[in-house]
Amino acid sequence: xxxxxxxxxxxxxxxxxxxxxxxxxxxxxxxxxxxxxxxxxxxxxxxxxxxxxxxxxxxxxxxxxxxxxxxxxxxxxxxxxxxxxxxxxxxxxxxxxxxxxxxxxxxxxxxxxxxxxxxxxxxxxxxxxxxxxxxxxxxxxxxxxxxxxxxxxxxxxxxxxxxxxxxxxxxxxxxxxxxxxxxxxxxxxxxxxxxxxxxxxxxxxxxxxxxxxxxxxxxxxxxxxxxxxxxxxxxx
Amino acid sequence: xxxxxxxxxxxxxxxxxxxxxxxxxxxxxxxxxxxxxxxxxxxxxxxxxxxxxxxxxxxxxxxxxxxxxxxxxxxxxxxxxxxxxxxxxxxxxxxxxxxxxxxxxxxxxxxxxxxxxxxxxxxxxxxxxxxxxxxxxxxxxxxxxxxxxxxxxxxxxxxxxxxxxxxxxxxxxxxxxxxxxxxxxxxxxxxxxxxxxxxxxxxxxxxxxxxxxxxxxxxxxxxxxxxxxxxxxxxxxxxxxxxxxxxxxxxxxxxxxxxxxxxxxxxxxxxxxxxxxxxxxxxxxxxxxxxxxxxxxxxxxxxxxxxxxxxxxxxxxxxxxxxxxxxxxxxxxxxxxxxxxxxxxxx
Ligand SMILES: Nc1ncnc2c1ncn2[C@@H]1O[C@H](COP(=O)(O)OP(=O)(O)OP(=O)(O)O)[C@@H](O)[C@H]1O
Ligand SMILES: [Mg+2]
Numbered sequence: 001x002x003x004x005x006x007x008x009x010x011x012x013x014x015x016x017x018x019x020x021x022x023x024x025x026x027x028x029x030x031x032x033x034x035x036x037x038x039x040x041x042x043x044x045x046x047x048x049x050x051x052x053x054x055x056x057x058x059x060x061x062x063x064x065x066x067x068x069x070x071x072x073x074x075x076x077x078x079x080x081x082x083x084x085x086x087x088x089x090x091x092x093x094x095x096x097x098x099x100x101x102x103x104x105x106x107x108x109x110x111x112x113x114x115x116x117x118x119x120x121x122x123x124x125x126x127x128x129x130x131x132x133x134x135x136x137x138x139x140x141x142x143x144x145x146x147x148x149x150x151x152x153x154x155x156x157x158x159x160x161x162x163x164x165x166x167x168x169x170x171x172x173x174x175x176x177x178x179x180x181x182x183x184x185x186x187x188x189x190x191x192x193x194x195x196x197x198x199x200x201x202x203x204x205x206x207x208x209x210x211x212x213x214x215x216x217x218x219x220x221x222x223x224x225x226x227x228x229x230x231x232x233x234x235x236x
Numbered sequence: 237x238x239x240x241x242x243x244x245x246x247x248x249x250x251x252x253x254x255x256x257x258x259x260x261x262x263x264x265x266x267x268x269x270x271x272x273x274x275x276x277x278x279x280x281x282x283x284x285x286x287x288x289x290x291x292x293x294x295x296x297x298x299x300x301x302x303x304x305x306x307x308x309x310x311x312x313x314x315x316x317x318x319x320x321x322x323x324x325x326x327x328x329x330x331x332x333x334x335x336x337x338x339x340x341x342x343x344x345x346x347x348x349x350x351x352x353x354x355x356x357x358x359x360x361x362x363x364x365x366x367x368x369x370x371x372x373x374x375x376x377x378x379x380x381x382x383x384x385x386x387x388x389x390x391x392x393x394x395x396x397x398x399x400x401x402x403x404x405x406x407x408x409x410x411x412x413x414x415x416x417x418x419x420x421x422x423x424x425x426x427x428x429x430x431x432x433x434x435x436x437x438x439x440x441x442x443x444x445x446x447x448x449x450x451x452x453x454x455x456x457x458x459x460x461x462x463x464x465x466x467x468x469x470x471x472x473x474x475x476x477x478x479x480x481x482x483x484x485x486x487x488x489x490x491x492x493x494x495x496x497x498x499x500x501x502x503x504x505x506x507x508x509x510x511x512x513x514x515x516x517x518x519x520x521x522x523x524x525x526x527x528x529x530x531x532x533x534x535x536x537x538x539x540x541x542x543x544x545x546x547x548x549x550x551x552x553x554x555x556x557x558x559x560x561x562x563x564x565x566x567x568x569x570x571x572x573x574x575x576x577x578x579x580x581x582x583x
Contacts, residue, residue: 050473075475087470089463100463103456104475152474 001063003028003187004049004079004156009057011041011048018044020211021057026156026187031178033190033198033219035232036208042191043084045208046160049189050074050081061156076104078155084164086145090134094125097133097144101151111151118147121177139170146177157181158189163197175201195232199223207232237549243428245545251434251503253541254441255281258496259518260525260537261445262489267527268465269485270478272378272389275397277493278515280370283404284497285506288362289413296349298407299365300342306372307338313376334375338368355418359498366494370486373400379479397512404508412510415501437499444492445534451488461485513556517544520563526570 005025011018019041026032036042048055051071059066061079069077089097098118102111119126122143128136133144142162149157162178163171175197181188192198199205199219207215207228215228222228237245259277266274283299290297311334318326345361353361377396381388419432451458464471464481472478500506500514517540524536540559547558 052469052472071472072475072477075473081473083469083473087467087473089466089470091466092459092462096459096462099456100459100471100474100476103460148474 002026002060003030004059004061004189006049006060007058009045009048009055009059011044011053011055013044018211019048019055022208022211022213024206024213024216026189028155028187029182029185030204031182031188031190031202033192033202033205034208035192035195035198035205037193037232039210040208041211042208043160044211046081046083046158046189046191049158050079072104075152078153079158080149080152080154080156081158082145082149082160082162084160086141088133088141088144088148090132092133093130094133094136094144095129097148098125098151101148102153104152110153114151114153118150121150121180122147139166139173142166142170142174143177146174150181154186156187156189158191160191161193162190163192163194171197195228196223240427241549243426245549246542247428247430247434249542249545250538251437251541252544253521253538254438255496255500256514256518256521256537256540257441257534258444258492258499259514260521260533261448261530262492263515263518263522264525264527264530264533265448265461265485266482266489267522269461270374270378270382270389270482271386272374273386273393273519273527274370274486274489275390275393275515275519276370276373276400276511277489278513278518279397279400279404279511280366280490280493281497281500281514282506282508282511283369283408284362284366284494285415285501285510286404286408286413286508287365288358288498288501289415289506290408291349291358291361292415294349294352296346297362297365298404298409299362299369300346302403302407303338303342303365303368303372306369306376307335307342310372310375311335313380317380334372338372341365341368362498363491363494366497367487367490370490370493371483374482374486378482382479382482397515401509401512404511408508410508412505412507413501414505415498417502418498433499433502437503440495440499441534444495445530448488448492449530457484517541517559520559520566523563523570524566526573 002025007023008021009023010020022045024032034042034045044053047053049059051066051069051074062077066074089100098115102114105111124140125143125147128140133141136144146162159178162174166174171194178188178190179201190198190202199222202219205216205219205222206213259281262277263274266272287297287299311331314330314334315327318324318330341364345365348357348361373396377392378389381392417433418436421432423430452462460471460476461481461484463474464476464478468478471481518537521537521540522533524539525532543562544555544559548555
């Protein structure tokens with residue numbers, strides 16, 4: 001049974017429909033990517049899955065209907081979104097941001113251990129643990145957003161353009177981290193414009209254009225698809 | 237004005253200001269977490285004083301009736317909204333939080349009154365009766381319009397204040413009260429008489445501000461309140477419910493306002509409508525702090541207290557006019573400061 005499956009989901013802003021009849025599913029332990037150009041509706045889809053935007057259609061997570069759960073309950077059930085805007089708590093310390101990531105958890109005794117885990121993964125955050133989140137560089141902010149998400153021990157981690165606005169070296173580091181999360185057993189829904197890096201990391205991919213899924217398949221097939229190469233993967 | 241008089245007025249002003257600090261900090265807390273400028277905290281302070289006065293004389297305070305009425309109304313609103321959302325499983329919790337707990341508090345206090353409990357117990361009873369009122373009002377009045385603009389919330393808040401004044405007259409009657417001083421201690425420092433009450437007021441303001449600081453810095457719930465204030469969407473994505481953070485903020489703010497009501501009651505005669513001036517002056521203090529900074533708010537509230545004290549020496553009839561006239565230059569200064577920082581963000 002799929003961890004998350006959505007069927008014929010439509011999302012509109014007022015009267016403009018930004019996502020039409022999108023269906024996709026993720027198995028436990030999988031990394032699935034949704035790639036597509038600017039304004040394709042990727043962020044809109046993520047916001048609908050987490051519950052920040054209203055949607056039509058069917059969404060099932062862990063065998064239950066998501067429509068019955070509000071954002072906070074979805075988070076409590078292990079659904080976690082690192083949004084495009086990061087939404088960090090700028091006037092709070094790195095440490096406080098991470099601790100707040102664990103807010104929805106009931107196993108409080110495991111939190112210090114997970115915090116150590118995040119610090120091991122991102123030593124830079126440990127150095128800056130008492131610094132305000134607002135003073136961090138772009139790459140460090142992305143690490144903090146990722147670390148904060150990991151503190152909730154998510155079952156399904158949704159990442160909205162984790163490489164957005166970052167220097168190439170840091171982008172590579174972020175993708176390495178995402179690939180390494182596979183060992184922890186978390187499932188990942190990865191939204192990217194950086195199609196090549198995303199397909200190299202993922203098991204399965206969907207291509208979304210103007211709100212509709214136009215293509216899908218195993219990531220290692222998509223990465224060799226000639227039409228896709230021409231459209232998104234460039235010559236290099 | 238001699239230095240002696242100035243010193244006495246200064247001490248008096250700091251004590252008055254300390255009262256405003258307690259209410260103002262609650263105001264800032266509520267505003268940052270829920271975006272509501274909660275004018276009725278002054279009323280909460282006045283109602284606490286009236287409650288304590290009734291308990292002191294062994295009477296049943298009007299707060300019990302008010303609390304039960306609000307609890308019934310809030311339960312009705314909550315259950316209706318749950319039925320509409322088809323969240324039937326949450327209905328028992330709605331009854332527990334909105335009806336059973338407030339009713340239990342009212343019942344316990346009602347049973348304790350004939351036993352003539354000692355002062356510390358009476359203080360606890362007064363605070364217990366007052367604490368649920370603002371969270372219940374939040375459920376009834378503000379939760380349905382939580383996504384409205386700050387202006388809409390403010391207009392409703394002002395309307396709520398007038399409704400509360402009416403309810404105050406209904407439940408407490410028109411008589412003014414003055415409670416016994418909490419301490420008969422006096423001492424003299426450098427020729428200035430300090431009453432135990434003055435010292436108590438200042439110490440209480442410091443202690444409760446410090447406790448709030450510790451709560452914000454060292455507890456997960458405290459951090460979740462700050463997180464909600466800084467970034468609501470971010471907080472929701474962590475599983476923090478803004479409505480629940482709001483309830484905690486209302487409870488804390490009510491505690492601060494209730495304590496200020498207890499402290500002011502032996503110094504000033506309190507009527508059912510005395511809350512307005514307390515709330516408004518605390519609000520001026522909060523504005524000086526930009527409705528955001530707690531230290532700034534504390535300094536602002538003390539400043540208002542000192543200004544009021546000197547103004548009442550010059551002309552007691554015009555003291556409020558003088559204090560509120562100060563609001564105009566302060567608002568101009570604050571709005572200029574706000575403009576300036578917005579420009580910085582744009583760069
Ligand atoms: N708040 C909004 N109100 C109205 N329309 C919006 C809003 N946000 C996005 N849209 C529109 O919805 C469509 C999808 O936008 P969305 O942000 O989901 O795209 P995206 O794939 O995430 O793009 P990007 O790669 O730039 O992040 C776009 O046409 C956009 O203009
Ligand atoms: Mg996007």
